[in-house]
Amino acid sequence: METPGHLIVDIARLQPEGEIFSGETAAGLMDMGARAICEPVGGIAYQIHVEQIGQELLARGRVSLGFRCACSRCGESFALEVVETAFFADFEVTAGTEFVDLTPEMREAIMLALPGYPVCREDCKGLCARCGANRNRETCTCGPALDGSWAALDLLVKR
């Protein structure tokens, strides 16, 4: 079984007391689907302890992947490092199991750890809803954004 860049455990060669695998996969995520707002940069870095206990292969450790994302508030491009320190996966090992590929589980863990609405910084002010100015960089003359809470306040004041 040859899949370059995957983390594949050869069951026959695995140390009985378990082993730590560390390195980087050749490529990051193949299919970002709906999360296309972030593009992976490079491969998934991993440090994973793998151990066979009876008919189970247990893998736990740390996986991380760098992304280039578009901020969901202001649209600016920024670098984001997604780290999952509590990666865990288990696989059934039968008499016929020769290899176990951990790569799909590592990808899934990264996807789950990736924020749904990534922001370039916690206090990103976003774009002005009226003129489109990036409010991190410039102060436009439109005044406060008319989002839900302000609109409600406006109504109260007018009464």
Ligand SMILES: [Zn+2]
């Ligand atoms: Zn932003």
Ligand SMILES: [Zn+2]
């Ligand atoms: Zn404005």
